[in-house]
Amino acid sequence: MAITPVFANEKQNAGNIKSQASNMWLDKKEKNDKVEKALKKFFDSNEFDWAEKAIEKMGAMGILNGIGNGYFKPKNNVTHAEAIAMVLKLTGYQKQAEAIKTQPAYFKGLSDPWSYGYLQLALEKGIIIPEEDGKFNPKAPAKRHEVAKYVVRALGMREDALDHMDEKLSFKDATSIPQSSVGYVYVMTELEIMKGTNSEFQPNKPITRAEVAVILDRAESITESEEPNKPSVTFEGTFVNYDEDDEELTLLVNNKTTVYDVNPYAPVYKDSKYYKISSLESGDKIKVILDSQRKIIFIEFINEATASTGQKLSMRNVEYKNLPEELQDIVDTQKLTQSYTAYKFDDSIYLIAARGKKLTGGYTINIDEVYKETIETNKYNLKVVVEIENPGDSATTQAITYPYDVVKLDYFNGIQKVRFINESDSVLAQTTLKSIEEVNIINGTIDYVDAADRKIKLLEKDGVVRTYLIPSNVVITLDNKTVRLSSLAKNMPAAITRVNGVITKLAAQSEVQIIETIQGKIDAIDTTDRNITLLEANNIKRTYHIPTNVAITINNKTSSISALDENMAVVLTRTNGIITKLAATNLVETINGKIDSVDSANDIVRLLGADNSFKAYTIPEDAQITLNNQAVSLSDLAKGMTAVITKTNGVITKLAVQRDLQTIEGILVTTFNSQNKTYISVKVGTVINAYEITSETSVIYNSESATIQSIPLNSIIVIKIENGEVIEVKNK
Structure with missing residues (x-):
């Protein structure tokens, strides 16, 4: 029975997940007499307790999928193709790989269609290096030392591995590690991504799905970002x-x-x-x-949070009339909604708790106690205990009320956060201590206005639409004139002013257009959701949504998002925060060199570059190949020919080769043998050079075929050289 590989797309709808819930509940925890449970992705991820977390985590990230019906099969072996696919998914290349549909020439006849893109991309990214890895079957089980190579290369640490190829490893079976893998195993163990078992590395053991899950989990911790606003996961x-x-x-x-x-x-x-x-x-x-x-x-x-036993602080309630004017303004706004805030003013701390608008009396809120919790030396949290009561069965005042409470205590340094809790110790809110003068302005373009509920949605500069509640006492202006919220409309540029987190002003403009341009290179395209990711200056990646009405051009011709390609240069035009135009151009680069070798069976050409370094290139089947401007096949090319490779958007589209022909006329000085090779010395002007005569060299004397020794010394001869080799010698 064939098993779907780990990389295959496996979708489970919400109904399927919920229907499995009764069979997939996990370990239990007692808290407040309730049993807390959670739902795992795989039935059998706990088959190895040391791999369970990694399997579930990588499964949640979409790096690993199951084999179907909620099973993972941790003991199953992983093939080369599967391991490479997992590594590329981990490093963010899944979409790029799955967009490639052509079979790699290097693995012709050996790979399955699902793996074409992963194997081709691995060749291009240097995760597979033919010179080091040799020919192998991508459908065969991968060994532990081989997976070490793939991961190290994907992490960009190949040079570190090459620097430690002579390292003496401490494993009992170190001599079983292939010499070409020693440096890679060294790096993996130094990073603690791979570890041995009983002091053995077991390099030639086929790797299991459980082992790969743990390796990917450890490798992911090296590449992750702690900034949630970046596109990291x-x-x-x-x-x-x-x-x-x-x-x-x-x-x-x-x-x-x-x-x-x-x-x-x-x-x-x-x-x-x-x-x-x-x-x-x-x-x-x-x-x-x-x-x-x-x-x-x-x-x-x-x-867990590491606060010590709290110290109860002295506090006092403050009536509205006794508050500083700055605090009165804040209370006027804050009491309209349920909120919990803390402010520093002069040498005091003011804590405010509000319940928002209530249609009757009987609702109360009181700050009962405040505790100082020590986190570490000179760092503290405030725990604020709040008592909340609702009206009982007795009669209540039929009037709109705004219950709130304000307390004041002495200020001290080192406050990290303020946590408001109820009498049951449940968290109501957590905030930081703000300064009265804390003002910030939020700019964007209005996306939606709900005048009835006094809400607006603002499309901000980071491309995210956020919703704001506009209190009734906020000053609203349009073109510097005071208006109602209902006067504002979609696509108007707007600025919200917040003082200590409270909105105090909303200013909009009706006709001003703010136009900006964004330049970069396409890194990824999602045609379904109409999103593109650009690699911008300083190697920063940002994702943009392209609305359906955006004008898209490629090389100044009207086009569509489906025609865009990775690595294209792009200029986005954004008007009032909304993308209105996308202009793309093909990114063309050329690579010059001399052919060092040609492997026509695997469509590979190796060039000697201007910097005297060698590099191999895989020539796609649809690439144009010319020799002296005539269409030819790869097998027609030879060592020594001058070559120019053209890449369009990172893909080789043309290989133009020129035959290097040279004619030299001079005087035959002598013939001689050296190391079983025959040479002639030829004087041109005052300079004498030696040229090798091979069995392929055509020698003509007096218009007849001859040997080089047949030509008398001091004769005037003509030498023809093609691609650095003498192809003909004849007397003049």
Whole structure:
């Protein structure tokens, strides 16, 4: 029975996942008399406990897929093609590889269609190096030392491996490691990506799917970025809270609180067990994985919040009339919505808790206690205990109310965060201590206006649409004139002013157009979602959505997004934050050199470049090949010929070769033999040079075929040289 390989696309809809839930619940954790459970991706990922987390994590990232029906089969061997596909997926080349549909000439007749792009890209990226790896069957099981090569090369550390080829490895079976793999094994063990078993590396053992999962997991930690706003998929942060109804998780990263969509079935991996998201506590340090839609799909627990027993602080309630004017302005805005904030003003800390608009009386909120928690030396958190009560069965005042409370305490240095909790110790909000003078302006283009609910959506400079609630007391202007929110419209440039996180002003313009251009090279294309990723200056990658009404040109001719190709040079025009034009041009480069060798069976030409270095190039089947401007095949080319390779958008499209013909006239000085080779010395002017005469050299004396010894010395001769070799000698 054939098994679908690990790289194959395997889609499970939500219904399938939910139907399996009863059979896939994992380990349990008791908390508040509730049993917390989580759903794994694979039934059998726990077959090896040392690989379980890596299998589930790589599965969540889409690097590894199952073989079907929820099974992973950790014991199964991995082929060369599968291992290479996994490595390329890990390093972000899946789309580029799967866009290639042509079979690599180097593996002609040996590879399956699904692997064509991965193998071809591996050849181009130097993950497969024919000179080092030799010919192999990509469908054969890969050995541990071979996978070490693929991973090291993918990480860009081949030079480190080559520098340690003579390293004395400490494994008992070090002598079994092929000499060409010693440096690669050294790098992998130094990075702790691969380890031995019982002091043995077992280099020639076929590698299993479980082993590859662990290797990829360790390698991924080297390449990951901790910046969540970059297009990376993993980063660390501090858990704040989880909104189960809206399926949103709030994280604190670099002192900035961000809300992420989360898959409700995303497992939390902790202490070799799996739990539901609701098992997390505020302050827990976690690592998350995002999918292509920036939704959290996997969570790895790192450690718990490390606060010591809190010290209760002295505080006092402050009535509105006794607040500084700056705080009164903040309370006026903040009390309109449910909110929890902390401010430093002069030498005091002000804590504000508000419940928002209520249609009757009887709703209360009070800050009861404040604790100082020591995290480490000179670093503290504030824990603010809030009491909230709702109206009971008794009669209540039928009037709109805005319950809130403000307390004041002495300021001290080192405050890291402020956590508001209720009497049940559940987190209400987590924030930082703000300065009264903290003002920031958010620029963008209006995407949507909801005047009834006083909300606007703003398309900001980073391409993300964010929603803002505009309080009723906010000053709204259009072209510097005060207007209602309903006067604003889509595509208007707008600027929101926030003071200490509270919106105080919304200024829009009706006719001004802000035009900017973005230049780069196409790194990836998603024609389905109409997204392109550009490699911009300083090697920064950014993804842009191309609306359907955008004018697209290629080489100044009207085109479509499906006609774009990777490596094309692109200029995006953005008007008021919206992309309105995409102009692409083919990126053409040429490579000059002399042919050193031709492998026509595998469509490979090796050139000697101007810097005296050798490099092999795979010539695609559809590339144009010419010799002296005449169409020829690769087998017509020979060593010594001058060659120019043309690449269009990174793909070889033409190989133009010239035969190097040279005629020399001079006086035959002498003939001689050296190391079983025959040479002639020829004087041209005052310079005497030696030329090798081979069995292929045509010698003509007095218009008849002869030997070189037949030509008398001091005769005037004519020598023809082609591609550095003497092809004819005749007397004049």
